[in-house]
Each structure stands twice: as structure tokens, then as C-alpha cells.
Amino acid sequence: QVQLVESGGGLVQAGGSLRLSCAASGRTVSSYTMGWFRQAPGKEREFVARIMWSTGSTYYADSVKGRFTISRDNAKNAVYLQMNSLRPEDTAVYYCAAKLYSGTYSLTLPQAYDYWGQGTQVTVSS
Numbered sequence: 001q002v003q004l005v006e007s008g009g010g011l012v013q014a015g016g017s018l019r020l021s022c023a024a025s026g027r028t029v030s031s032y033t034m035g036w037f038r039q040a041p042g043k044e045r046e047f048v049a050r051i052m053w054s055t056g057s058t059y060y061a062d063s064v065k066g067r068f069t070i071s072r073d074n075a076k077n078a079v080y081l082q083m084n085s086l087r088p089e090d091t092a093v094y095y096c097a098a099k100l101y102s103g104t105y106s107l108t109l110p111q112a113y114d115y116w117g118q119g120t121q122v123t124v125s126s
Helices: none
Strands: 003-007 010-013 018-025 033-039 046-052 058-060 068-073 078-083 092-099 120-125
Touching (some): 033 068
Parallel strands (some): 010 120
Antiparallel strands (some): 018 078, 033 046
């Protein structure tokens, strides 16, 4: 069992920055793929970024590429999402997710992930 707790959300003006954190507990996540997703009101949950914990390999949605950076801290068992040049369309609840078990779903789909955090609200004002 893995527990994920996000933090760092808030209200920021367009062009500003926020850093989201995801603390993992319950078991080590060194063999996991960790992902960030977001969900705006009335929309489906969408992929933002993911990182392979063992290799550090990253992948981003086109909408955030060049503005967001996902990283991990082995010692703290934590994953981060640095968000720069924020836009109003980035407003959403952001979720941290962990994939442990093998499966056939693409890593850009929510169905691929086994554990989820409770989410943190990010609001970008224009």
C-alpha cells in the first residue's frame, strides 16, 4: 500500500510559478513510475508529466512542455512538479499518481496508475 499526499497548490497570477510536492509513504517507490495529472471543472483528468523513478526518465504533455519540470528526491521519497509561466488554462486540481504493477495502459492514461493522492488546487488568475 502506498499513500500519496500532494501540497503546494494555491492562487497565482498568470506568468507566475508554483512548486507542487508529492510525498509517498507506506513503501519505497524506487520501482515506480510517478505521474502528475490534472482535472479542471467539467473536464476529464488529463496527463501532465511522468517520471520513471529508477532512471529519472521524464515525459511531458505538449501543453506543459518547456514550462513544467517533474523531478524526484530519492532520500525524501518525494516527487515534485515545478510549474513556471503559468496560464489561466493551467487552473485545475493536480493529482499525484504512482504506478507499481505492470499493465497495458499507456502511462499517459489515468487507468495505468495504481495509487492516487487527494489532489491540490492550482488557480491561475489572468
